[in-house]
């Protein structure tokens with residue numbers, strides 16, 4: 297579900313933001329926070345964010361839907377400020393290090409799929425010109441379950457893959473790496489599927505494929521165990537899509553528990569916060585590769601952060617199979633071309649909603665900017 301946030305001012309300028317994975321809780325919180333924004337200076341973005349966050353600490357304002365709700369507001373404030381000053385958001389963040397943002401495509405391929413179907417899905421992504429892609433190597437995490445797994449009895453909560461499942465992981469990674477060829481990067485996501493030993497074994501068994509990264513082999517909450525996995529293999533380990541704020545990333549970065557961090561910018565604290573997270577990672581020689589499942593609004597907002605930091609690696613794009621994705625913006629252009637987002641000099645985030653088109657996809661039971 298895409299949650300869009302609009303901030304209006306008495307000067308007639310509006311800002312558009314997005315937040316993800318906050319669900320109906322974030323929608324309710326945004327409505328509740330609205331009254332606290334009335335009469336405030338919309339340019340004081342960091343101060344507004346921090347004052348609202350501190351007002352929520354007793355309710356849990358350290359993570360989760362609270363932070364995600366604030367994030368949607370924060371992004372709308374950046375869009376508003378850019379429009380008011382007539383500059384793109386990246387100009388307000390110190391300018392850009394690059395003119396275009398490299399994007400990888402999630403293929404929605406996992407080892408339970410028929411491999412001919414998986415091959416077709418990967419070929420489609422390659423035909424679209426992407427220079428990097430991601431597959432899932434987990435079958436059971438988060439309910440992922442392909443047709444070929446149906447005849448196997450399996451404990452969906454056990455963290456140790458059996459011989460069949462482990463073999464499928466290796467076969468899929470090998471097949472997709474060969475399809476991608478010598479230039480297209482491949483990342484593999486495990487959605488916290490494994491125990492420590494299985495994670496180390498798999499990461500080592502995949503070393504010859506030179507993956508872009510192996511993602512979240514175990515839950516990221518145990519930083520020390522994640523660090524043991526990272527230290528045991530030359531396959532780069534990436535994590536962080538479910539962490540919030542600088543505080544959530546501090547140990548991961550300072551302990552070198554991963555090789556690459558992947559904050560979800562429209563979820564975990566917004567543009568200012570994620571620039572700070574990226575800067576923390578930079579001084580530990582750690583690349584920044586944001587998770588992204590947003591609409592074009594949150595994706596473009598993320599791109600401004602990616603432009604304004606030196607250690608940007610690549611940004612995710614998850615919705616190659618959703619034909620509506622680019623149609624919901626008023627600019628009527630493909631945001632992603634040949635695997636890159638070209639930054640424009642349009643003020644603010646640089647995209648606005650075509651509300652008539654977007655409303656056709658409105659989630660039942662939700663409100664429209666009320």
Ligand SMILES: [Mg+2]
Pocket residue numbers: 485487511512537
């Ligand atoms: Mg992931």
